[in-house]
Amino acid sequence: MSEFIDSLIKISPKSLKISDDKVAVELADKKKLLKVCEKIKRKFDILFMLVVVDRPPNFELNYIFSKYEGKDTFILRTIIKHEDTIDSITKIFPSADWEEREAYDLFGIKFEGHHNLKRILLPEDWPGHPLRKDFVITDEVKNWTGLDLKF
Template sequence: MEPVNITEKVKEIFPEEVLDVREFRGQVSVTLRKNRIRDISRFLHDDPDLYFDYLVDVCGVDYLGRKEKRFEVVYHLYSIKHRHAIRLKAEVSADDPSLDSVTPVWIGANWHEREVFDLYGIKFNGHPDLRRILMPEDWEGYPLRKDYPLKGPAKEWRGFEDVLERSKRFRDYEWHG
C-alpha cells in the first residue's frame, strides 16, 4: 500500500490522534498524540491490509527549545508481507515524559524502549522490565538529551572512581613468587 493510503486509513480510524503528516524523500512520517499509541500500534499490526508485523526501530529525539513538546518517540514500522513502511512519531512533553509501551504488540520493542528510557529518561507504562541498559544502573542524568554535557558530567561516575582506586592498589602489589 502507498504511504499516503496508510496515513489516510490511520486518520480515518483515529481522527483525533493524528497531528501532522509529512513526506520527505519518499518517506512518510505521521506525528501522533501519545495517548493512544498502543491502540494505533495494535491496529497497524493487526489490520490485514496494513499488517505491520516488523517493528524496525524505536528511538527518541530531543527537540530542546525547538518544539513545544520537547521529546518525540519515533517508531519505524515495516510490513514484510506487503513491503511497505511508515514512521510514527509520538510527541512527549518534558513535564510528563511517559507513554504507553508497545511491547504487548511487538515484543522486540523491549530493549529499544529500555534504551530510550536509559538515554532520554522517557518512561514506558506497562513495560515488563524498565531498567537502564547501556549506562550503569546508578548513572545520573540522561546522556542523549541535548542539555547533557558532551564531555560528560563534571563529577566522575562513582564506579569509575572505584576502578581507579583499585588499579592504584594493584599497581603497588608485590609478587612473592
C-alpha cells in the same frame, strides 16, 4: 501504502494527521498510542526501530514499523514533554522491548507497563542521560568509576 495511511487517519481524524515532512503520521493524543498500534499491528509485523529526538523541552518519538513481506515501512510520530511518561507498546510489538529500555537509558523516558524497564547500555548507577541535549559532563560523570556497583 497510502491507502493504509488514509484508512488509519479516517478512523481517528482528531488524533492523527500527516506530518509536515509528509513521511510520518503524527499522533496528537499520546493516550491513543496503544489503540493506534493495535491497528498498525494488523498490517505490520515488527517495530523496526524507535528513534527518539530531543528537541527541548520536548521529546519526539518516531516509531518505525516494518514487515517481513515487501518493503513497506510506516513511521508514527508522537511528541511528549520531557517530564511525561508514555505507554509501552511491548505487549503489542514485543520487539520494542530493548528499544524502549535504550530510550529509557539514554533519554530518561519512562515507559508505563514495560515489564523490565532498566538501563541497558550504561551501568545502573550512571549519572544522567547522555543523549539529551542538556547533558553536561559534570564532576560526578568525570569521577565516575563504577566501583559502587554491587556484584
